[in-house]
Each structure stands twice: as C-alpha cells, then as structure tokens.
Amino acid sequence: MIPAAFEYAKPASLEEALRLLRDREGEAKILAGGFSLIPLLRYRLAEPGILVDIGGLDGLAYIREQNGEIRIGGRTTHRALETSALIERTSGLWADAAGGIGDPQVRNWGTIGGSIAHADPASDWPAVMLASRGSIVVRSLAGERVIPARDFFIDTFVSAIEPTEILVEVRFPVPPPRSGGAYEKLERKAGDFATAGAAVQVSLGADGTIAAAGVALAAVAQTCIAVNAAESAIVGTGRSSTSGRWPGRWRSAPSAGRWPGRLPERGETTRVSTIHVAVTVNGRSHEGEVEPRRLLVHFLREDLGLTGTHVGCDSSTCGACTVLVDGVSAKSCTMLAVAVDGRAITTIEGMEHGGKLHPLQQAFWDQHGLQCGFCTPGMIVQASWLLEQNPDPTEDEIRHGIAGNLCRCTGYVNIVKAIQQAAGELREQAAPAEPAATA
Numbered sequence: 471m472i473p474a475a476f477e478y479a480k481p482a483s484l485e486e487a488l489r490l491l492r493d494r495e496g497e498a499k500i501l502a503g504g505f506s507l508i509p510l511l512r513y514r515l516a517e518p519g520i521l522v523d524i525g526g527l528d529g530l531a532y533i534r535e536q537n538g539e540i541r542i543g544g545r546t547t548h549r550a551l552e553t554s555a556l557i558e559r560t561s562g563l564w565a566d567a568a569g570g571i572g573d574p575q576v577r578n579w580g581t582i583g584g585s586i587a588h589a590d591p592a593s594d595w596p597a598v599m600l601a602s603r604g605s606i607v608v609r610s611l612a613g614e615r616v617i618p619a620r621d622f623f624i625d626t627f628v629s630a631i632e633p634t635e636i637l638v639e640v641r642f643p644v645p646p647p648r649s650g651g652a653y654e655k656l657e658r659k660a661g662d663f664a665t666a667g668a669a670v671q672v673s674l675g676a677d678g679t680i681a682a683a684g685v686a687l688a689a690v691a692q693t694c695i696a697v698n699a700a701e702s703a704i705v706g707t708g709r710s711s712t713s714g715r716w717p718g719r720w721r722s723a724p725s726a727g728r729w730p731g732r733l734p735e736r737g738e739t740t741r742v743s744t745i746h747v748a749v750t751v752n753g754r755s756h757e758g759e760v761e762p763r764r765l766l767v768h769f770l771r772e773d774l775g776l777t778g779t780h781v782g783c784d785s786s787t788c789g790a791c792t793v794l795v796d797g798v799s800a801k802s803c804t805m806l807a808v809a810v811d812g813r814a815i816t817t818i819e820g821m822e823h824g825g826k827l828h829p830l831q832q833a834f835w836d837q838h839g840l841q842c843g844f845c846t847p848g849m850i851v852q853a854s855w856l857l858e859q860n861p862d863p864t865e866d867e868i869r870h871g872i873a874g875n876l877c878r879c880t881g882y883v884n885i886v887k888a889i890q891q892a893a894g895e896l897r898e899q900a901a902p903a904e905p906a907a908t909a
C-alpha cells in the first residue's frame with residue numbers, strides 16, 4: 471500500500487518543530503522512527519496533512535542520571551537503551567524490556583518517545599514506565615508539563631499528550647539499594663508484539679520484606695495497566711532477612727547518478743509536492759525530486775532500479791527490504807526516501823567488490839543458505855550489520871540478530887551456518903598479517 475500524499479518538514483530545532491505543530495494543529499504528525507506511524511500511513515489508517523520529522527533533533531537523544539532519576543530523551547532509540555551501560559546497571563526491568571522490543575531493525579530506528587506517545591496497549595515501554603513509576607515530560611510553545619505515567623495512558627492509542635506537544639523526555643526514579651525488576655513477555659515468535667507482557671519492580675525494606683512494588687501488564691486491556699491489587703498484595707511480604715538477596719536481577723561519490731524528477735533548507739517546511747533529495751547509494755551519488763510519501767524501498771527499486779532489495783510483506787515484518795542507512799540496518803519499507811536525505815545507503819548490490827562476492831554472499835552459496843532466494847538479500851545485509859557489531863557471534867546471537875528477517879523456505883540452520891562461515895572469513899581478513907620470516 472502507498473500512503474496518501476502529505477507535506478514533509480524537517481525542523482532544525484525543537485522550537486521550530488513546536489511552531490509547526492501549533493501552526494498546523496490538527497493536521498501535523500510527528501515522525502520519529504516511523505515504525506508505528508509508517509505502517510499506519512501505508513494502511514491509510516492515518517492521513518496527516520504534514521509530517522514533522524524530528525530525526526534531526528539530536529539533542530533529544532540521550533540517557534543520563536540526574537537528581538536521582540534516569541532521564542531519557544524522547545528521540546532515544548530502543549537500540550541505545552539496549553546497549554546502555556547506565557540502563558544495564560540501574561534497572562533489570564528496563565534492560566530486560568529494551569532487548570525484546572521488536573527485532574534489530576525496529577530497535578535500530580524506533581524511539582522510546584514514539585513508543586510511549588503511540589500508546590499501543592501491546593507495546594512494552596508503557597508497562598515498564600507504569601511499573602517503574604516513571605513520568606513523561608512534554609513540551610509545547612506554552613511550556614512544559616511533567617505527567618506521571620499512571621495518568622498518561624488514557625485509552626487505546628490515546629494518551630494525555632496534546633497535538634501541539636512533543637514528548638521530550640521520560641524519567642524514572644533510580645531504584646534504591648535492594649531493588650530488583652524484570653520484564654517477561656509472551657510472544658508468538660521472536661520480534662512479535664507481546665501476546666501478554668508483565669513488568670515488575672520491587673524494593674526490599676530493612677527487614678527483607680517488600681517495601682515498595684510496581685506491577686504492570688501489557689496487551690491485556692485497552693491500555694497497558696498498573697495492577698494496584700497485585701502491588702498491595704505483595705508489599706509487606708517476602709523473606710524476613712536483612713542479609714538476603716532478592717532472587718531477581720540486581721542492578722543498583724565516485725560517479726554521479728540522477729533520477730528524473732529545490733532542496734529545502736534545513737528547517738524549511740515545503741508545500742511543494744516533491745522534495746529534492748541527495749543520497750549516496752552503494753558509493754554512487756544520486757539526486758533528484760521525490761514525493762514525501764515515497765517509501766525508501768520504492769525509491770531504491772523503482773527510481774534507482776536496484777531491485778535486489780525486495781518487498782515481502784506490507785507490515786514491516788519480513789525484513790526482505792533490509793538495507794544499511796549510514797551503516798545501520800533498516801527496513802526500507804518503513805522509511806521515507808525524504809528522511810534519508812544526505813545519508814549513505816548500502817543495498818545488496820553494494821556488497822560485492824571488484825567482481826568478488828562478499829564473504830557473506832559466498833557463504834550463503836557454499837552452505838546452501840537459500841532456496842527461493844527471496845529473503846536472501848535482506849538476510850545478507852542484516853547479517854553484515856550483525857557481524858559489524860559482533861564479529862564472533864554465538865549461534866543464539868546470530869538467531870537473535872536476524873530475528874527481523876523471515877525465511878519461508880530454507881529454514882534457518884543453513885543460514886546460521888553461512889553466517890558462521892562468513893564471520894570466520896571476515897575475522898581472518900581482519901587479523902594482522904604474520905610478520906615475514908627473516909633469515
């Protein structure tokens with residue numbers, strides 16, 4: 471499905487984004503990672519007049535400790551949370567949830583602000599925010615509001631955020647010593663939304679019993695819900711031991727190409743039906759006009775003729791369309807071409823060098839890692855990102871790393887073997903050469 475037409479703006483400052491929301495109230499929608507919004511546009515469940523892309527507001531991407539709270543910028547990606555040492559040592563609950571959001575491509579680009587603002591009852595962060603008694607900071611031209619998570623989620627896809635506001639930060643209190651938490655999620659297969667999810671955060675008192683508890687559930691009601699009855703039921707219970715450890719986890723351009731088609735200044739709102747975009751694809755520069763609603767995958771396949779990038783689903787699920795954007799794997803069916811202006815894209819066509827297959831391509835051949843081959847370009851591109859992050863992955867890490875890429879006919883055994891073979895080859899290539907023997 472192709473989204474209905476809309477205008478597109480990429481503000482250079484928060485102030486400018488807020489002005490756009492005020493001036494175009496009722497028709498403007500913020501675009502963050504796009505992993506919830508773009509599927510809605512594709513199904514025409516949302517038809518905004520203008521998208522306000524906050525992808526350039528780098529000041530909204532941070533994770534820090536301040537005044538006894540962990541503060542996370544609204545544009546922080548799931549991936550940044552998954553790999554944050556601060557999150558890892560502060561909260562088992564947050565660390566658990568971060569690694570289980572969708573699949574690697576979703577985590578690379580999806581943001582916590584987008585997830586919470588979207589208020590999907592099946593999403594994970596709202597339950598985590600409820601259990602950890604977090605708060606949400608929203609800003610408009612009128613000023614800032616800090617809303618407790620327990621007052622934020624109103625109904626399915628409805629939150630306390632106003633159309634003229636941007637979610638700029640989420641906060642949760644640093645758990646006191648002798649606290650623990652966990653997030654457990656039942657999912658049909660890796661990468662799915664929760665069939666049901668449970669977030670729990672507890673702190674023990676001096677006598678070893680539970681002094682404070684937060685319990686919340688995802689995907690069981692119209693919104694994620696805090697379960698007050700469960701919280702009251704467990705407070706005061708537990709072991710009466712001052713030395714006991716809570717059994718949960720503790721963490722106090724070579725040649726230029728052109729496709730047929732005015733480069734808006736950064737911050738400029740455009741009312742024209744096309745936007746000038748300049749990108750580098752597989753080392754070649756391209757520039758031309760694109761409609762704001764054009765998905766990156768269609769731009770690559772139809773405008774640039776790079777048909778190695780496949781379209782396998784209409785639900786951002788299969789990963790056949792995976793490409794690298796500035797080296798980070800992305801589902802190109804869930805990105806707008808205008809949003810990658812100025813960036814470097816790598817598709818499967820850019821993997822071989824000098825007529826020689828990339829070690830991953832060779833390994834898929836050697837290990838029979840494909841049958842029909844439909845999923846293979848996306849699988850190989852995703853595997854290249856995985857090996858860049860982790861040159862010596864275990865089998866489990868490989869399976870986790872390709873969880874966003876579905877193969878319908880090969881089965882995963884040979885795919886995993888192929889990635890292991892390529893990993894070995896790439897490590898060998900990267901190893902320093904033996905010094906030449908001297909007589």
Ligand SMILES: Cc1cc2nc3c(=O)[nH]c(=O)nc-3n(C[C@H](O)[C@H](O)[C@H](O)COP(=O)(O)OP(=O)(O)OC[C@H]3O[C@@H](n4cnc5c(N)ncnc54)[C@H](O)[C@@H]3O)c2cc1C
Nearest residue numbers: 500502503504505506507572580581583584587593594637
């Ligand atoms: C295949 C797939 C699997 C997924 N699996 C999971 C899962 O297991 N668990 C889970 O929790 N989520 C899952 N998601 C959703 C994913 O986490 C999204 O990234 C997230 O819900 C939305 O974040 P985003 O940055 O992509 O926001 P966008 O899609 O860009 O925006 C979503 C909504 O929030 C609004 N918005 C965005 N940012 C802000 C802001 N700063 N202030 C105000 N409004 C804002 C937008 O206008 C839009 O209405 C999955 C998505 C896909 C496609």
Ligand code: FES
Nearest residue numbers: 782787788789803
């Ligand atoms: S995830 Fe993009 S086509 Fe399936």
Ligand code: FES
Nearest residue numbers: 841843845877878
């Ligand atoms: S090889 Fe056929 S879908 Fe994977």
